Amino acid sequence: MEMTKILKEKGVVGAGGAGFPTYAKLKREGILHYILNGIECEPLLWVTKEILKRFPERVARGLAALKDYTNSKEAFIGVKSKYKHLFGKLEEFVKSENLDIRIFYAGDFYPAGDEQVLVYEITGKIVPPGGIPLMVGAVVNNVETVYNVYNALFEEKPVTEKFITVSGDIEKPVTVKVPIGMKVSSILEKLGIEYEEKVIIDGGPAMGKIISKDDVITKTSGGILVFEKNHPVVSKKMISIEQILRKARTCCIQCRYCTDQCPRYLLGHELEPHKIMISLAFNLEERFLKSALICSECGVCEMYSCPQGLSPRRVNQYLKGVFAEKGVKYSAEKREYSARQNRDLRRIPTSRLLTRLSLDKYEKKPEFIDEKLKTAEAKIYTKQHIGAKAIPVVQRGDKVNEGDVLAKVDENSLGADIHASIPGIVAEVTEDFVVIKGEE
Ligand code: SF4
Numbered sequence: 213m214e215m216t217k218i219l220k221e222k223g224v225v226g227a228g229g230a231g232f233p234t235y236a237k238l239k240r241e242g243i244l245h246y247i248l249n250g251i252e253c254e255p256l257l258w259v260t261k262e263i264l265k266r267f268p269e270r271v272a273r274g275l276a277a278l279k280d281y282t283n284s285k286e287a288f289i290g291v292k293s294k295y296k297h298l299f300g301k302l303e304e305f306v307k308s309e310n311l312d313i314r315i316f317y318a319g320d321f322y323p324a325g326d327e328q329v330l331v332y333e334i335t336g337k338i339v340p341p342g343g344i345p346l347m348v349g350a351v352v353n354n355v356e357t358v359y360n361v362y363n364a365l366f367e368e369k370p371v372t373e374k375f376i377t378v379s380g381d382i383e384k385p386v387t388v389k390v391p392i393g394m395k396v397s398s399i400l401e402k403l404g405i406e407y408e409e410k411v412i413i414d415g416g417p418a419m420g421k422i423i424s425k426d427d428v429i430t431k432t433s434g435g436i437l438v439f440e441k442n443h444p445v446v447s448k449k450m451i452s453i454e455q456i457l458r459k460a461r462t463c464c465i466q467c468r469y470c471t472d473q474c475p476r477y478l479l480g481h482e483l484e485p486h487k488i489m490i491s492l493a494f495n496l497e498e499r500f501l502k503s504a505l506i507c508s509e510c511g512v513c514e515m516y517s518c519p520q521g522l523s524p525r526r527v528n529q530y531l532k533g534v535f536a537e538k539g540v541k542y543s544a545e546k547r548e549y550s551a552r553q554n555r556d557l558r559r560i561p562t563s564r565l566l567t568r569l570s571l572d573k574y575e576k577k578p579e580f581i582d583e584k585l586k587t588a589e590a591k592i593y594t595k596q597h598i599g600a601k602a603i604p605v606v607q608r609g610d611k612v613n614e615g616d617v618l619a620k621v622d623e624n625s626l627g628a629d630i631h632a633s634i635p636g637i638v639a640e641v642t643e644d645f646v647v648i649k650g651e652e
């Protein structure tokens with residue numbers, strides 16, 4: 213069967229971002245650089261590093277298969293040099309199997325794992341603002357995505373589980389595999405982590421979002437962080453957009469630190485958050501406001517740069533919503549871009565970000581639990597990816613096994629099929645989700 217069809221049917225989507233279906237990135241020509249993003253630049257998270265350390269054969273074979281299928285000229289695995297000691301087995305395997313894959317060691321700065329930053333660091337090419345890596349001949353995949361590609365291609369295994377790091381202000385951080393659809397509260401209870409009166413974040417401290425204990429794990433969940441309500445990471449996320457806009461209009465001193473340290477500005481993009489802030493305050497040129505559309509939401513400006521405690525990132529998120537409603541898209545001003553002078557000197561060392569966010573004491577390696585957590589109930593969404601919702605093919609009362617198809621995406625639509633993550637009985641079916649009740 214064609215690789216693209218297998219990956220769609222096995223439900224493989226980007227595990228580290230918005231869930232773009234992996235098969236849709238695979239072109240048979242025009243790809244020069246196939247890049248595996250093993251950077252994991254958000255502090256506290258260890259999923260990518262654990263997968264690369266524990267399953268180097270799967271990841272390397274998955275990448276080699278993708279490189280061959282797409283006829284890519286070269287393939288890289290990008291990791292941080294700080295963690296080189298973890299990747300000895302990976303290096304050995306690539307060498308012993310004679311795989312045409314190179315390991316790229318990046319510096320320890322934030323956000324080294326931003327897709328466009330990584331493409332530049334490896335290839336020296338700049339993806340135009342608002343563009344995708346393919347525009348410069350690159351494809352970037354997350355490590356867990358390629359681990360899932362291996363499982364789909366070589367073991368006929370669909371995506372039914374997710375690795376997550378559970379960390380933050382807790383005694384024993386861990387990295388563990390959980391069934392997709394498992395409730396966050398069940399995970400925390402099983403791990404003996406107190407969460408009442410605390411705030412739960414899905415993803416890393418910089419880019420993650422506050423979630424509820426009743427939310428469930430999806431194919432794109434990044435991790436679970438638990439903090440006290442007054443922790444700086446949390447308070448920045450809890451301010452209302454009204455307060456943020458009011459402060460943006462009254463407190464910006466136009467120091468331009470947010471711009472000078474913005475990773476996308478440093479790549480030469482027309483993104484100058486200080487100009488967005490002043491334009492918002494005084495209704496100046498819409499051109500500057502529109503540049504919010506090319507913000508990656510990395511959070512450098514909000515978490516690190518601004519001496520006034522302002523949040524250009526949240527302003528940009530808000531403006532993206534406004535422009536989306538109006539149907540406004542970004543169009544790049546030029547075709548060729550070059551990085552700003554002194555870019556290397558302006559990158560943010562991860563250690564300084566950790567200190568700024570009061571995270572130093574939590575930055576320890578989580579224990580790896582080598583056994584999947586069990587759950588008696590899984591709520592599995594029919595849209596865990598970019599594209600069309602999958603249409604349920606099961607009914608209430610059906611008996612399912614782990615890996616059975618629950619919902620399918622039409623062959624002409626973008627999307628990926630959805631599978632049962634636990635064995636049990638289908639208890640509820642809507643167009644948005646399927647609930648399975650099983651036994652622990
Ligand atoms: S969040 Fe801030 S620093 Fe990051 S890309 Fe957007 S404007 Fe630049």
Ligand code: SF4
Pocket residue numbers: 463464465466467468469470471485486489517518519520521522523524
């Ligand atoms: S860093 Fe803060 S105060 Fe300075 S220009 Fe940017 S938003 Fe304004």
